[in-house]
Amino acid sequence: MANLNVNIGNLSLKNPVLTASGTFGYGEEFADFIDLNRLGGFIVKGTTLEPRQGNDYPRMVETPSGMLNAVGLQNKGVEYFISEIYPRLLQYDSEIIVNISGSSIDDYRKVAEMLAPLDRIRAIEVNISCPNVKSGGMAFGTTTEGAASVTKAVREAFPKTLIVKLSPNVTSIADIARAVEAEGADSVSLINTLMGMAIDVERQRPYLSTITGGLSGAAVRPVAVRMVWQVSKAVKIPVIGLGGIMNGRDAIEFMLAGARAIEVGTANFINPAVTVEIVDYMNDYCERHGVKDINEIVGMI
Amino acid sequence: MEKYNKRMGDFRITENAAIAENYSLLKLIPVEGLLSDSAIRPGQFVQVVTPNNATYLRRPISICYIDNDANEMWLLIRKAGDGTRALCDQPNGATINMIYSLGNGFDLSEAGSSPLLIGGGVGVAPLLNLGAELNRQGIKPTFLLGARSAKDVLLAEEFAKYGDVHVSTEDGSAGEKGLVTTNTILNSEFTHIYCCGPMPMMKAIAKIAREKSTPCEVSLENVMACGVGACLCCVEKTTAGNVCVCKEGPVFNIDQLLW
Known part of the structure; x- marks a missing residue:
């Protein structure tokens, strides 16, 4: 068996397989299908300072080899996470990473401060790339100044591993990555969803209540692989790759492009056991290719 | 709720009968295991992988009937789109993958x-x-x-x-x-x-x-992706705010709804 252990900053993952925020609930939703302890970690859904109801229905439409969503960060808030969800997650030994979001820099800072004392939260993923909220979210992620200012504030509030999740809806994602690296981010994860739109031509109206939404699924994968490759050449911190990973082959593709770890998102909706199948594939792949340590293949391209 | 664990598994179509112009009744048995172990309740649904990748996501289908003696599940399907049409066109003996049994049923x-x-x-x-x-x-x-x-x-x-x-x-x-x-x-x-x-x-x-x-x-049928309460796409406004139809429903007492 090859070594699958990878490190993201000070965070040690038993394997590179993580779950993308907003696609895996709090992990528990998938406990009937897989042994959650087999994952490197799970990234729980986008958490904000105050509870949020999210956007109006309809929030989702299937598109060719993918889907558009406009959930809008519906969640019960960070206090609910700390008091109700966190204690239940302690039974798992996989890493628990909290994805945080906010409407202002102060929101981000406060959420990070509240999570910092929790022993088992050894990393947070800062979402500066949600395309589905009116203020904040992607607004911070589309300029180097915005991305840097959020990173700086969260860095001061959270001493453990800090991952910043980047938006693909920018001219140069490498520039944004360099900006957050300069402010002390330990890692960047990419890509969040691509902004998209679909229209019901019979009813002559958009499918989503918000008109536009975030595109995910296999359709975005070549864009995501390209961006992971570009960013991994531009920064020294580890890159976490995601975007349309449907199986083990796709996960390896991201690692060859430069990803130290990967996140599985939309594929969880189609195959709730896909994450552990990817772990198995990685073992098999390493064996077939004579790889003793999966870190050897990271960024081979 | 331990009794009602969700599963993913393959089912074989034992009978596919066109029962009206646009409807088929599929009778299926699990390739492995007994349906009676899942304690399926009336009003629950399954998430089906559509044949030949007709759709990207699974399609939610109501469970029509469970015959525990025959270890058989019935699905009544209307040809509404590519996915349901592909399901209705499946021959006897074909295998389809399902996640089951999902949601809360009728009270x-x-x-x-x-x-x-x-x-x-x-x-x-x-x-x-x-x-x-x-x-x-x-x-x-x-x-x-x-x-x-x-x-x-x-x-x-x-x-x-x-x-x-x-x-x-x-x-x-x-x-x-x-x-x-x-x-x-x-x-x-x-x-x-x-x-x-x-x-x-x-x-x-x-x-x-x-x-x-x-x-x-x-029983509501809001458009959904995951079927297990993770993606938060299929929400309905209720007296308790936006809730997932797949997990908190699909059956709701009308007193919970805002209509």
Whole structure:
């Protein structure tokens, strides 16, 4: 068996397989299908300072080899996470990473401060790339100044591993990555969803209540692989790759492009056991290719 | 809830019968295991991988009937899009992958002695299993089935095994002419109403139920991705805020809804 252990900053993952925020609930939703302890970690859904109801229905439409969503960060808030969800997650030994979001820099800072004392939260993923909220979210992620200012504030509030999740809806994602690296981010994860739109031509109206939404699924994968490759050449911190990973082959593709770890998102909706199948594939792949340590293949391209 | 663990597994189609112009009744058995182990409740649904990648996401389908003796699940499917058409075109012996059994079902403890089960179009599907289960509990329900015309009245002979069947057709070719909402059976008193069908029908039935002060449950089919409460796409506004139809529903008491 090859070594699958990878490190993201000070965070040690038993394997590179993580779950993308907003696609895996709090992990528990998938406990009937897989042994959650087999994952490197799970990234729980986008958490904000105050509870949020999210956007109006309809929030989702299937598109060719993918889907558009406009959930809008519906969640019960960070206090609910700390008091109700966190204690239940302690039974798992996989890493628990909290994805945080906010409407202002102060929101981000406060959420990070509240999570910092929790022993088992050894990393947070800062979402500066949600395309589905009116203020904040992607607004911070589309300029180097915005991305840097959020990173700086969260860095001061959270001493453990800090991952910043980047938006693909920018001219140069490498520039944004360099900006957050300069402010002390330990890692960047990419890509969040691509902004998209679909229209019901019979009813002559958009499918989503918000008109536009975030595109995910296999359709975005070549864009995501390209961006992971570009960013991994531009920064020294580890890159976490995601975007349309449907199986083990796709996960390896991201690692060859430069990803130290990967996140599985939309594929969880189609195959709730896909994450552990990817772990198995990685073992098999390493064996077939004579790889003793999966870190050897990271960024081979 | 431990008893109701969700599973993913392959099912083999033992019989695929076109029962009306746009509808097929698929009978399936799990390739491994017993359905009785899943304690499937009336009103729950499955998420099906559509054949030949006809769709990217799974498609949610109501469980129509469970025959535990035959270890058989029935799915009533209307050809509505590429995915459901591909399912209806599957030959006997074909295998399809399902996640089951999902959501909360109907609340049988509230049925009372004389419940009315109202289904419109393909929405009659979950009412068959509900009627059968009510029968097992010694309750004889009344069914009201709505369809466009006589040839679209689905599974009437199956429903008749469990209770009296009343029919409304839009063209009057079977039962009373008109929509279910004008059927004269609604003048009778019932202890509870269970309803599944098109949204305008369910809203109209909910209004009637409120006027008569009859408790009423409806089964929603909001567009969903995951089916397990993770993606938060299929939300319905309720008295408790936005909740997932897949996990907190698909059946809701109308008192929980804002319509």
